[in-house]
Amino acid sequence: xxxxxxxxxxxxxxxxxxxxxxxxxxxxxxxxxxxxxxxxxxxxxxxxxxxxxxxxxxxxxxxxxxxxxxxxxxxxxxxxxxxxxxxxxxxxxxxxxxxxxxx
Numbered sequence: 001x002x003x004x005x006x007x008x009x010x011x012x013x014x015x016x017x018x019x020x021x022x023x024x025x026x027x028x029x030x031x032x033x034x035x036x037x038x039x040x041x042x043x044x045x046x047x048x049x050x051x052x053x054x055x056x057x058x059x060x061x062x063x064x065x066x067x068x069x070x071x072x073x074x075x076x077x078x079x080x081x082x083x084x085x086x087x088x089x090x091x092x093x094x095x096x097x098x099x100x101x102x103x
Contacts, residue, residue: 047080
């Protein structure tokens with residue numbers, strides 16, 4: 001997603017993160033801050049058709065049958081994750097989904 005909406009800066013920051021000259025959270029933050037808020041609807045549209053990893057729906061079904069909550073800890077891009085989870089809710093009944101936001 002970062003490469004899609006901030007290709008030039010992403011290339012620079014990802015290289016710095018890869019060679020350990022920049023921490024992951026710092027690079028992610030710099031890239032996200034460079035993207036105009038006007039593009040936010042585009043970012044959510046970009047997230048909607050993304051597929052979840054194979055086996056995730058089965059894992060969620062299993063957790064539900066065992067009464068184990070599915071906990072998601074988010075450190076950013078919360079709306080993108082919620083968009084993906086909303087799509088999964090149509091396929092899976094979860095009891096409950098807990099979202100924790102880190103600041």
